[in-house]
Amino acid sequence: xxxxxxxxxxLLLVGRYTTWLEPVRSKLDLLSMPFYWVTNIPHxxxxxxxxxxxxxxxxxxxxxxxxxxIRVQESRLQQMASLxxxxxxxxxxxxxxxxxxxRVLVAELIGVxxxxxxxxxxxxxxxxxxxxxxxxxxxxxxxxxxxxxxTPYTSQVLLIxxxxxxxxxxxxxxxxxxxxxxxxxxxxxxLRYVSSTMDIKEGDILVSSGLGGRFPVGYxxxxxxxxxxDPGEPFATVIARPAAQLDRSRHVLLVFSEQSDFMVR
Amino acid sequence: MRALIVxxxxxxxxxxxxxxxxxxxxxxxxxxxxxxxxxxxFTPQHFGLGAAWLVGLFQDLLxxxxxxxxxxxxxLVAYISHLVYQRIRNYVFWHQALWVFVLIGxxxxxxSWLSSFMGQQVGTPVFLVAALLSSLFWPFLVILMSRLQVxxxxxx
Numbered sequence: 001x002x003x004x005x006x007x008x009x010x011l012l013l014v015g016r017y018t019t020w021l022e023p024v025r026s027k028l029d030l031l032s033m034p035f036y037w038v039t040n041i042p043h044x045x046x047x048x049x050x051x052x053x054x055x056x057x058x059x060x061x062x063x064x065x066x067x068x069x070i071r072v073q074e075s076r077l078q079q080m081a082s083l084x085x086x087x088x089x090x091x092x093x094x095x096x097x098x099x100x101x102x103r104v105l106v107a108e109l110i111g112v113x114x115x116x117x118x119x120x121x122x123x124x125x126x127x128x129x130x131x132x133x134x135x136x137x138x139x140x141x142x143x144x145x146x147x148x149x150x151t152p153y154t155s156q157v158l159l160i161x162x163x164x165x166x167x168x169x170x171x172x173x174x175x176x177x178x179x180x181x182x183x184x185x186x187x188x189x190x191l192r193y194v195s196s197t198m199d200i201k202e203g204d205i206l207v208s209s210g211l212g213g214r215f216p217v218g219y220x221x222x223x224x225x226x227x228x229x230d231p232g233e234p235f236a237t238v239i240a241r242p243a244a245q246l247d248r249s250r251h252v253l254l255v256f257s258e259q260s261d262f263m264v265r
Numbered sequence: 266m267r268a269l270i271v272x273x274x275x276x277x278x279x280x281x282x283x284x285x286x287x288x289x290x291x292x293x294x295x296x297x298x299x300x301x302x303x304x305x306x307f308t309p310q311h312f313g314l315g316a317a318w319l320v321g322l323f324q325d326l327l328x329x330x331x332x333x334x335x336x337x338x339x340x341l342v343a344y345i346s347h348l349v350y351q352r353i354r355n356y357v358f359w360h361q362a363l364w365v366f367v368l369i370g371x372x373x374x375x376x377s378w379l380s381s382f383m384g385q386q387v388g389t390p391v392f393l394v395a396a397l398l399s400s401l402f403w404p405f406l407v408i409l410m411s412r413l414q415v416x417x418x419x420x421x
Contacts, residue, residue: 001314001340001344004314004315004318004336004340005337005340005341007318007333008318008321008333008334008336008337008340009333009337010333011331011332011333011336012331012332012333012334012337012379012382012383015331015332015333015383016331016382016383016384021332025326025332028326029326031323031326032323032326032327035278035279035281035282035327036282038279039279039282039283039284040284043284111282111284112284112285112287112290113290113328113329114281114282114290114293114327114328115290115328115329115330115380116290116291116293116391117377117380117385117386117387118328118329118330118385119287120329122329149329156329163385163386164384164385184386184388186287186288246287247286247287247288
């Protein structure tokens, strides 16, 4: 009993203060992944039934809907292309570097950490697909989190709402920079060090600022929900709501950005 | 008997990772701890502290928790079960369930202590809800397991 307790404590201490356990951990995680795979079977089955056993009429309807959607998106994209070209020209005028288009990989969520204190999810792409630690994860609405551990077939992603996570952001309206940190609530981020004189309003959109070199610039992160000024506190309490649908999105995107790729190497 | 123990734990591990929505994760009964208590009380000769420790370590892997956290808490629960099994085995079901509630509460308390030591912010003691729900499963678990052991003609 004493030996085992000491062993467990030693493991905890080593894990807390050093990084020695990390390679062992990513090997051992391979053992636990089959369980996530098994629990994911019903979903895959229902998805398979949904895609393979559909009436012709419904398919036609869906097809029509998608065609319309594509038409709308394409018209928007045309506008976008001219904007991108203009932006590039202006940037060249200002002698700043070009923004490189980020490459993305579509992945699927296969599990959620069972521990209610931890906001981590598991996605079905791993180091075999080129995923690396520190890689940002998006859904269709905004930034979700970053990869913290990879196995060959899966990877673990820490969400931006975990209370050990913080992300540098800026307000789109006036480029004020600040840091948004998770508080362990799926619908809340708190902004750090917002002085009462800072120009920030309810409804402001926060995007990633790219400072710190981990997240690429300009992905939507959150929207300011409430601002409370307490004269007794040095900083205002600012609560923002994450843009990404952290509890609903199943299909997610992993971004390969040149910048963070460089940082890791 | 060994096979039954292993299979029951494999099933419990699967139940632990069945995806539920983020908001309701704290209501998930602690299936694995329930089984550790069951095997430590009803067949202590087959299920020692080392086994409980290993089960805990695997739960750490599964829960993406720091290694050693559940191992420690699980071993503590098994140790207490070993101390008191002779009394508790003779109690009626609801009385046993009360004890199981206390034991799983101890497990939750201990693991949230350890995770706060590991730098995690721990809020309200929501683990009590999980402990209550798991203790409701206890009578069914005992009945199911004794039926299975009779069916497969395993010795107690």
